[in-house]
Amino acid sequence: MTKELDEAIQNTKKEILNEPVVQDYLRLKKLIESLSYLTNLEKEIKYLQKCNPTEEEKEKYFSLLKKYNEDPLVIQFKNISEDVYNFLEEVKKELEPW
Secondary structure (H helix, E strand, C coil), X not given: CHHHHHHHHHHHHHHHHHCXXXXXXXXXXXXXXXXXXXXXXXXXXXXXXXXXXXXXXXXXXXXXXXHHHCCHHHHXXXXXXXXXXXXXXXXXXXXXXX
């Protein structure tokens, strides 16, 4: 029984990873992680988030955050992330009766 369950889980995982929406998500994630201007921007935002910022640093933080959130790749990634979440919720609903 355990072997059969393990195989079913592996098959389900393969099917999920082969879904176009998941493939797009993974492609965009990898692309964003490979772009130094976005990763540097994200690091700077996180750094400013952790600080006890001055007014000037707060302005810089919001400016960088706006720039990051308005990047077309980031927008596309956020949209596809929602699609993947919805897809996984559907899978979860199908598996719940088990």
